[in-house]
Amino acid sequence: MAPLHADATKQDDASAKANPPTMTRxxxxxxxxxxxxxxxxxGIEASVKVHINGIDQWLSIRGRDRRNPILLVLHGGPASPSMPTDYTYQSPWEDYFTVVQWDQRGAGKTYAANTEKQMAPGMTIDGMTDDAAKVVQYLREHYGKQKxxxxGHSWGTVLGTRLAQAHPEWFYAYIxxxxxxxxRRNExxxxxxALRSAKASGDAQAIKELExxxxxxxxxxxxxQRLGVRSKWEMSYGGLAYGRKNYAFDSDAEQLSPDYSQQELDAIDKGSVFxxxxxxxxxxxxxxxHVTQFGCPVILFVGAHDETTSHELAEQWFDxxxxPSKHLVxxxxxxxMVMMEQPGRFLVHLVTDALPLAQKMNDAAPTEVARGQ
Structure with a gap:
């Protein structure tokens, strides 16, 4: 039912729609x-700068009930932050988890907050895994969470796998x-x-470049240069986003991020090169x-058409x-880009496959009261 004052504003609304104002970013x-x-x-809605291993590193922390478990997201790339696009899919997660997006060393807001000279000493897989460990320790201590x-998404699974191996006691599950x-096998x-798809479609330019x-x-x-050719055509045939030829849907969404200034948006490409x-x-x-022994539960979310990180290799590895438990979806x-491609189903599996592991430990807010027959 519309508010009683609605009729009084209809003419103003009609006028505004006929002459819409130019909107800035x-x-x-x-x-x-x-x-x-x-x-x-x-709830909690915070943008936090934490000094870790010699540099300032940025976290976005969002959830509608602090009693819920923390979900730390390790973005891909390297240096492709998910914070500037999380507004397109993450809000429903925040009903069930306190979601933490972290811009890693060299990425996004963290790149913009430091000099390259400051960041360079820790720009190794070992160094960034240790950064991730320090972020986990900060979250556990600051929010009073045992686990x-x-x-991890894409590159983030490299850090995530290593960290889950090193400290399984910190995690309800590695996802x-x-x-x-x-x-190399993935490439x-x-x-x-890509070559099979190019030949099937008769794309002479793609065949020439790939060969x-x-x-x-x-x-x-x-x-x-070689990686770029493979990536260009694998993406063109839907290996990054099913049914799409590129990732403009993701990169364009970055431009409207409420969490990023223009300077921080400009830092994304600079950080990637660095x-x-x-x-x-x-x-x-x-x-x-041969890294197949885990001390914590493992959950894999796999896109059936993922050729960026091969779904075939992921399924074979899972087997x-x-x-302690393992689950593949x-x-x-x-x-x-599963969380953006099928956000509803992604949420369902977060709630049904992951959340119960925390609920068993009473680390979750009470669920809704439902009535009826």
């Missing part, structure tokens, strides 16, 4: 920020989304998919084929895992 982000504002008495959930298993599978880097990856170094310069060789050497209409 600040206008739009303010609307988005207000629409997702957390107002519940026991939290650890979710891998777009799980990295073996980077081979992604290349084969120019064959055999791939072979024994030659995995240079940015990070790749430091991590390229070590990332391409990542191999978890070998030994853990294959999302039929997703590739690599």
């Amino acid at each position: 600040a206008d739009v982000t303010a609307i988005i920020a207000n629409s997702r504002r957390i107002v519940s008495p026991n 939290i959930f650890l979710m 891998g989304v777009g799980q990295v298993v073996n980077v 081979e599978v992604g290349f084969d998919f 120019s880097i064959a055999p791939y990856p072979g024994t030659a170094p995995l240079t940015l 990070t790749i310069q430091h991590l390229m060789d070590s990332v391409t050497a990542v191999d978890f084929d 070998k895992l030994q853990a 294959l999302f039929a209409d997703s590739a690599h």
Whole structure:
């Protein structure tokens, strides 16, 4: 039922619609920020700068009830923060978890807050895994949590897998989304998919470019140029986002982030270049084929069409895992960006497959009271 004063404002509304004002980025982000504002008495909505391992690192902490378990998200890339696009899918998570987005060393807000000279000493996989460990320790101590959930996406699964191996006692579960298993094997599978798709579609340009880097990856170094060719065509055939030829839906959404200033948006690409310069060789050497023993539960969310981090390799790896419990969900209409491609089903599985592990320990807010027959 409309408010009683609604009729009195109809003419004004009609006039405004006929002559809509030009909206700035600040206008739009303010609307988005207000629409997702957390107002519940026991909620939390904070942007926090924490000094970790010699640099300032930024966290977004959001949830509608502090009694809920913490879910720490390790973004992909490297240096592709999920904080600037989380407004497109994350709000429902905040009913069930206190969600923490962390801009890693070299990424987004953290890149913008420090100099490259300050960040460089820790720009290694070991250094960034230790950063992640310090973030977990901060969250556990600051919010009085014995355990939290650890979710890695893409590159974030490299840090997540290592951290879950080192400190299983900290986590209700490790959740891998777009799980990295073996980077060189992953490149081979992604290349084969792209070339197969190019031949099936008769795309002469794609075939020419892909065959120019064959055999791939072979024994030659995995240079940015060779990686770029494989990535370009694998993405074009839906290996990053099912049914899409590129990731504009994600990069465009960044531009309306209520959490990022324009300077911080500009820092994303700069941070990516800086990070790749430091991590390229070590990332391409990542191999978890024989990392199969976990001391905490493991949950994998896998896009059935993911060729960015091969769904085939993730499924094979899952079959070998030994853990207190393990669970794999294959999302039929997703590739690599599962949380954005099928947000409703992603939420359902977070709540049904992960949340009960915390509820068993009474680390969750009470559920709704329902009545009826």
